[in-house]
Each structure stands twice: as structure tokens, then as C-alpha cells.
Amino acid sequence: MTPPAIDYRDLQGVVRFGYKHLHAARYVLARVREREAARAWLREAPVTAAEYSLPPPDDALQVALTAPGLDALGVAAAVRDAFSPEFLSGMTDANRSRRLGDVGANDPASWQWGGASRAPHVLLMVFAHRGALDAVAARHTGSAFSQAFTITHTLETSDLDGVEPFGFADGISQPWIDWAQGTAPASRALDYSNLSALGEYVLGYPNEYAKCTDRPLVPADAASALLPDALDAPGQKDVGRNGSYLVFRQLGQDVRRFWQFVHGAAGGDLAAAERLAAVFVGRTRAGDPLVPLSARPVPGTPDEQAAQNHFTFDGDPRGVACPFGSHIRRSNPRNTDYPERPAGLTKLLAAFGASSKGFRDDLISAVRFHRILRRGREYGPPLDPADALAPASATEPERGLHFIALNANIGRQFEFLQNAWLANTTFADLRGETDPLIGTREPTPGCPASGAFTRPRHGAPADRVNGLPQFVTVKGGEYFFLPGLRALRYLAGGTS
Ligand code: HEM
Incomplete structure (x- = not known):
């Protein structure tokens, strides 16, 4: 299967760029009000493509649909x-x-939005320079839009300058997408590489299994003529190609509760509280990893990749510097993904899911099948750790993360991360604990309490922090399809 070169004119720009230079963003959730008007609006929508331009665009519009949205459009x-x-x-x-x-x-x-009866049909993501967002959003949601759709929720974002509301630098580690499709996935089967197949994030291209992920294919006819050909099914047209699944979760963050807890657990010393919080995350607030950076980039990692991301957990096999339970080690275990990491042949078998260890461990070992591309933005005003120690005001503003992840396979990528790594009370031989940042502390069968956090120590029993409350609460969410530009027109009934 020779992969075609990606057509950036057909890919929504947020997949490639994230639009970090556009500091203002707003997410509009809407339901179809009048089908024909909605189809017409979507066919004409000025969706910004991923073509590289100098200077970069002054604003951008991205459009995604839910499954109920497809129904409402009459797909x-x-x-x-x-x-x-x-x-x-x-x-x-x-x-x-x-x-x-x-x-x-x-x-x-x-939840405030999302879920069976309240699912939005369409998501508009509007990006602009500071001060220009209202005008840009008004341009897109004017009378043609309001004839076609009813806005149910408008989700604002804030610009905390690359820092999420708890106060940690965010958006540092991303998979490096193999846009040129120049490296065979098998060459990175054994060691951690940050390079990741295009087909892990964009449908219609080979993924880490060197196969195209399932997506809708349709017979070639007049209606589907505008669609790209399917790479792996001759004669078929590809509705999925240049599209991605977009996972959206509105995650409320209780910043005061977070800092008050770590401050108490650190004996009332703010500097020690910052160190404990850094261990929960796996990075300092400035974004430095807790393990030393490699002198050289991790193999397969292009030099341009953020310097703060050149590390593996090779030098920290027992999790003394960066505990197994920390957020970044759970969400991307890189190479030392569980304490008794297999070596040699066992490792080879584990990479393909066939060692004698438990099935879950085998899955955990195959990190390259479980990456996501994060594109979220934070909301709410900043709150310094020191200020967060004061009680909440009567009119405490909401803070949190509009978590957005792009992936080709929601089950194998986002859901696996969330379930097997972050929410799992038995991850990496840990017991009775979930992700320190986003875990619920709800009892589960066989695990009545999950509010612990373990810090292994050299030559001493592991230290345990107990009684972590829940810091993050889900406020809304939905799965969307972020189509290629041609597929968007096709789904909206267009033929050209
Ligand atoms: C409010 C909720 C969350 C907060 C405050 C948060 C915060 C952070 C921070 C501070 C980092 C380190 C900086 C970086 O590498 O970008 C990080 C990394 C990461 N987070 Fe989260 N996160 C949250 C939710 C989630 C969720 C729900 C997932 C996935 C289901 C997730 C997956 C990841 C991944 C994959 C990384 C990169 C790990 C690596 O490659 O080293 N996060 N997060």
C-alpha cells in the first residue's frame, strides 16, 4: 500500500497547527434547526484548511459533527x-x-452539555487574535447560521499563556506526526519513539499497524465524485480521508482545592507544595520533566520537537524521580511503562501483545498504539498557588480545561488512555490510586478507596500521600467527527 501524499487543502487546520498564534478561541455548540438551511450552510462554510501560509491566517473556523448531527442532516x-x-x-x-x-x-x-438527549449536532471552533474574536464569531454565526442552527452553548476560553489553570505549562508533549509518511511504523516497534504514523490521527492513511483505520467508504458515483479515492479499497470513495475523531471534554478544575490539598500534605510549606504538585504532574510548573533531559533527541524525534520533551524513563526504572502514578507517566509511559519491564525477546513479544504477562500489561507496553493529539484550551481566570490558599469567594469563577483530543480510533487511543492508564486503580502495580490530577476517587469493585499517590524512594519503603480529593470534574463532553473539507461538503449533500 503506497500512501498518498497528504492534501493539506482538504485537512482542517487545527489538526496540523493548533492555531497557537491565535490567542482567542470560542467553541459554539449548536443543533440543526432547519435541515436544508443547515446543509447549505455547511457546504459553504469557510473552513480553514491546513495549508501552510505566510503570514499565518488572522482567524480560523473549524467544523465538527456528532452522530446525532449526521442524522439531523439526513446522512x-x-x-x-x-x-x-x-x-x-x-x-x-x-x-x-x-x-x-x-x-x-x-x-x-x-453535565452542562452533551449526552444522549442534549447532544449538540455541530461544533464550531472559532480562533482569532485577541480583541477580534467577537467580530470573527459574529461573521460565522450571523443570520444564515441562525436560520440553519440553534446555538445551545457558547464555550469561552481564556489565554493563560500556555499554562493550564492549576498553573503548569501545558501542551508540551505531543506526538510528532509523520506527515511525510517516511518511516515504516515497524521500525519503531521496540523502543519509544515520539514519531507517530499519520494514520493514528488522520483517517485514510496507514496507522501504526500499517493499515487504514475503519471509516465509511462509499461506491464511486456522481454524488461521491468529489471525495478522495480510498487507499485500501479500489473503486471506493473515502468519506473518512483527511478527517479525524475529535474528543471534547469540558473538565472543571478546582484550583483552590488542588493547592490547598498539596499545601496541607506538604506541611504548610508552599515551596514543598509546589514540589509535591510537580510530582503529581511529572513536570515542574515551568514544564521541565523530573527526569534528566537526554543530550540527544529521543530517536525518531525531530530536532524541532520541544527541548523539554527529549526524555524517556530509562534512567528512572523504579519511578523515584517521576513516579509511575504521575499524570505524564500514566498518560504516556514512554518506554519504562511498568515496573518489571520485559527485556529482549519478551519485550519483542510484549510489543505485539503476546508475552506471558497479563493482557493489560501487554497492552500497556505498546505505547505507540495509544497516543493522542491534544488541541484543548483552558477557560477561566488565572489563580496563583499562593492566592488559591484563600477560601473561595461567593462568586468564584469557573476554571478548567476544554480538553480536545484528535485520534483515528477513539477506543484504542483516547478511551484506552482514559480507562487503562488514567482511571485504572491497578496501573503499573499501583493499588488504590488513580491519576492524581483527573482521577475520580469513587470506589470501584475491589477498590473501595482510590485517593492515594505513591512515591517510590531509593532504599526505603515508598512514601504514600493519602486522601486526595477529586480535583477535576467533567462538565460536558461529546465525540465529534472533524471531516476533511470535501467530506464535509459530501455529508451536507454537496456533489462538487
Ligand atoms: C483538567 C485536566 C487535565 C490537566 C490539568 C492536565 C494537565 C497536563 C499537564 C500539565 C501536562 C504536562 C505538559 C505537557 O506535556 O503538555 C499534561 C500532559 C499530558 N496529558 Fe494532561 N491534563 C488533563 C487532562 C488530560 C486528559 C483527560 C488526558 C487524556 C485522556 C490527558 C493526557 C495527557 C497526555 C497524553 C499528556 C502528555 C504526556 C507526555 O507525552 O509526556 N490529560 N497534562
Whole structure:
């Protein structure tokens, strides 16, 4: 299978760029009000493509659809049903909620948006320079839009200058996408590499298994003529190509509770509290990893990759510097992903999911199949750790992260991370603890308490912090499809 070169004119720009130079962003959630008007609007929508331009664009519009949105647009059942099962069933079916940790305070019943009966149909992501956002958003959501759609929620973002609301530099580690598709995935089967196949994030191209992820293909006919050809199915047109699944979760962050807890656990010393918080994250607030940076980039990692990301956990096999339970080591275990890391042949087998260790460990060892591209933005005003020690005001503003992840396979990528790594109470031989930042502390079968955090020590029993409360609460969420520009026109009934 010779992969085609990517056509950036057909890819939504946020996949490639994230639009960091556009500091203002707003997410608009809407439902179809009048089908024909909605189809017409989507066919004409000035969606910004991923072509590189100098100077970069002054604003950008991106559009994504939910499965109920496809229904509302009247997309044919044969096309709709060929999207992935996770996308089709949405984020909130009961089993999925349990697996994602959407229980207790995170229960979709108390979300502000999303979920079966309140699912949005369409998501507009509007990016602009500071001060220009209202005008740009008004341009896109004027009378043609309001004839076609009813806005249900407008989600604002804030610009905390690359820092998430707890006060840590964010957006540092991203997979380095092999846009040129120049490196065979098998060459990175054994050691951690930050290089990741294009098909892990963009449908219609080979993924880390050197296969195209399932997506809707349709017979070539007059209606589908505008679509690209399917790479792996001669004669078929590809609805998925240049599209991606977009996971959106609104994660409320209780910044005061976070800093008050670590301050108390650190004996009332703010500097020690910052050190403990850094161990929860796995990086300092400035973004430096807790393990030494490699002198050379990690193999397969282009030099341009952020300097703060040149590290593996090779030199810290027991998690003394960066505990196994820290957020970054759970969400990307890199190479030392569990304490008794296999070597040699065992490692080779583990990479392909076939060692004699437990199935879960085998899966955990295959990190390259579980990466996501993060594109979220924070919301709410900044709050310094020292100020966060004061009690909340009567009019405490909401703070949090509009977490957005792009991936080709929601189950194998986002859901695996969330379930097997972050929400898992038995991750890496740890017991009774979940991710220190985003974990719920809800009892689960066989694990009545999960509010601990373990810090291994050299030559001494591990230190344990107990009683972590829940710092992050899910406020809304949905699975979207972020189509290629031609697929968007096709789904909206266009033929050219
Ligand atoms: C409010 C919730 C969250 C906060 C405050 C948060 C914060 C952070 C911070 C500070 C970093 C380190 C900086 C960086 O590498 O970008 C990070 C990394 C990361 N987070 Fe989160 N995060 C949150 C939710 C999530 C969720 C829900 C997931 C996935 C399901 C996730 C996955 C990741 C990944 C994959 C990394 C990069 C790890 C690496 O490659 O080293 N995060 N996060």
C-alpha cells in the first residue's frame, strides 16, 4: 500500500497547527434547526484548511459533527453506520461512562452539555487574535447560521499563556506526526519513539499497524465524485480521508482545592507544595520533566520537537524521580511503562501483545498504539498557588480545561488512555490510586478507596500521600467527527 501524499487543502487546520498564534478561541455548540438551511450552510462554510501560509491566517473556523448531527442532516444510514462504534454511541452510554470514570460527580446526568438527549449536532471552533474574536464569531454565526442552527452553548476560553489553570505549562508533549509518511511504523516497534504514523490521527492513511483505520467508504458515483479515492479499497470513495475523531471534554478544575490539598500534605510549606504538585504532574510548573533531559533527541524525534520533551524513563526504572502514578507517566509511559519491564525477546513479544504477562500489561507496553493529539484550551481566570490558599469567594469563577483530543480510533487511543492508564486503580502495580490530577476517587469493585499517590524512594519503603480529593470534574463532553473539507461538503449533500 503506497500512501498518498497528504492534501493539506482538504485537512482542517487545527489538526496540523493548533492555531497557537491565535490567542482567542470560542467553541459554539449548536443543533440543526432547519435541515436544508443547515446543509447549505455547511457546504459553504469557510473552513480553514491546513495549508501552510505566510503570514499565518488572522482567524480560523473549524467544523465538527456528532452522530446525532449526521442524522439531523439526513446522512444516509449506510454512510452513518460505517463510522466507528464509539462515535455512533456517543460519550455517555452507561458502560462507557463507567469505563471513562464518568460516575459520581462526573455523571453525565449533571453535565452542562452533551449526552444522549442534549447532544449538540455541530461544533464550531472559532480562533482569532485577541480583541477580534467577537467580530470573527459574529461573521460565522450571523443570520444564515441562525436560520440553519440553534446555538445551545457558547464555550469561552481564556489565554493563560500556555499554562493550564492549576498553573503548569501545558501542551508540551505531543506526538510528532509523520506527515511525510517516511518511516515504516515497524521500525519503531521496540523502543519509544515520539514519531507517530499519520494514520493514528488522520483517517485514510496507514496507522501504526500499517493499515487504514475503519471509516465509511462509499461506491464511486456522481454524488461521491468529489471525495478522495480510498487507499485500501479500489473503486471506493473515502468519506473518512483527511478527517479525524475529535474528543471534547469540558473538565472543571478546582484550583483552590488542588493547592490547598498539596499545601496541607506538604506541611504548610508552599515551596514543598509546589514540589509535591510537580510530582503529581511529572513536570515542574515551568514544564521541565523530573527526569534528566537526554543530550540527544529521543530517536525518531525531530530536532524541532520541544527541548523539554527529549526524555524517556530509562534512567528512572523504579519511578523515584517521576513516579509511575504521575499524570505524564500514566498518560504516556514512554518506554519504562511498568515496573518489571520485559527485556529482549519478551519485550519483542510484549510489543505485539503476546508475552506471558497479563493482557493489560501487554497492552500497556505498546505505547505507540495509544497516543493522542491534544488541541484543548483552558477557560477561566488565572489563580496563583499562593492566592488559591484563600477560601473561595461567593462568586468564584469557573476554571478548567476544554480538553480536545484528535485520534483515528477513539477506543484504542483516547478511551484506552482514559480507562487503562488514567482511571485504572491497578496501573503499573499501583493499588488504590488513580491519576492524581483527573482521577475520580469513587470506589470501584475491589477498590473501595482510590485517593492515594505513591512515591517510590531509593532504599526505603515508598512514601504514600493519602486522601486526595477529586480535583477535576467533567462538565460536558461529546465525540465529534472533524471531516476533511470535501467530506464535509459530501455529508451536507454537496456533489462538487
Ligand atoms: C483538567 C485536566 C487535565 C490537566 C490539568 C492536565 C494537565 C497536563 C499537564 C500539565 C501536562 C504536562 C505538559 C505537557 O506535556 O503538555 C499534561 C500532559 C499530558 N496529558 Fe494532561 N491534563 C488533563 C487532562 C488530560 C486528559 C483527560 C488526558 C487524556 C485522556 C490527558 C493526557 C495527557 C497526555 C497524553 C499528556 C502528555 C504526556 C507526555 O507525552 O509526556 N490529560 N497534562
